[in-house]
């Protein structure tokens with residue numbers, strides 16, 4: 743059975759778009775309910791080392807769904823394309839959600855909705 747994972751990406755933590763939420767509490771809320779098999783926080787998935795991270799994470803066939811909460815999902819698709827191509831990861835398994843300018847509660851709800859509808 744494939745694993746489901748949630749990554750939170752936060753524009754290095756310096757962008758005001760992520761300052762209204764407690765990113766650790768967002769991850770904890772999803773963990774507590776057991777909605778995914780693993781969670782992680784990455785400062786900048788669209789940077790070179792973010793590419794390497796995504797490539798490494800998706801380099802085997804274990805991931806069934808990879809949820810990424812951060813910026814606009816269409817932007818995510820473009821920015822992560824090379825990493826997924828390099829690892830052979832089926833990019834339809836990546837599902838993004840925009841949580842910018844949300845509070846902790848709003849971000850948790852947006853992520854839960856994404857997970858439940860996928």
Ligand code: SF4
Nearest residue numbers: 751753786788812813
């Ligand atoms: S992937 Fe999106 S949320 Fe993450 S650092 Fe880049 S622009 Fe920001």
